Amino acid sequence: QQQVKQSPQSLIVQKGGIPIINCAYENTAFDYFPWYQQFPGKGPALLIAIRPDVSEKKEGRFTISFNKSAKQFSLHIMDSQPGDSATYFCAASIGGAQKLVFGQGTRLTINP
């Protein structure tokens, strides 16, 4: 049973466009929602994270939007660049717990 559901599986966007990746969760005990970026042959790296007491968090060109009532959160990439082409994972955890639950991943391609 996938506790965090991510969509779409793959996404192709032109340079400068705004790709949006969505995640939904069921467990209301989750209280920390990070996004990871993974390039081929590398391990995931933390991109940005949010707690449910805020509805939006922005770091550079990356923005997380959070809808607590709908139990959904999304990643937006402004002014996307070919270098943003990677696989993106959303995740969730409870407090400072050791266990991260990941979404299925989205392979993003930014065409020049």
Next chain:
Amino acid sequence: NAGVTQTPKFQVLKTGQSMTLQCAQDMNHEYMSWYRQDPGMGLRLIHYSVGAGITDQGEVPNGYNVSRSTTEDFPLRLLSAAPSQTSVYFCASRPPGQGVNGYTFGSGTRLTVV
């Protein structure tokens, strides 16, 4: 400071063989974890450790053993490899108190079981 180092990077095993995936970190992190990554499944937690001598099971522990005799090392053992264990394995570590924000992942071990 090398971060999290995983060896080997690639491995092919025959069904029934055993092997150990190595993970070492030089950041004095107390928390270490093993994940496996499969297409369409994201990353799933296999085992984790909150310090030397302490380990616990994650979401998919069957077929894997771990031990943590030192802070630096957290090896993952496959006692009798099965084709279902074909996957990319990632080790991760973080210091206590930083929550999931502090996770550092290794570059992975790609394992194929034939």
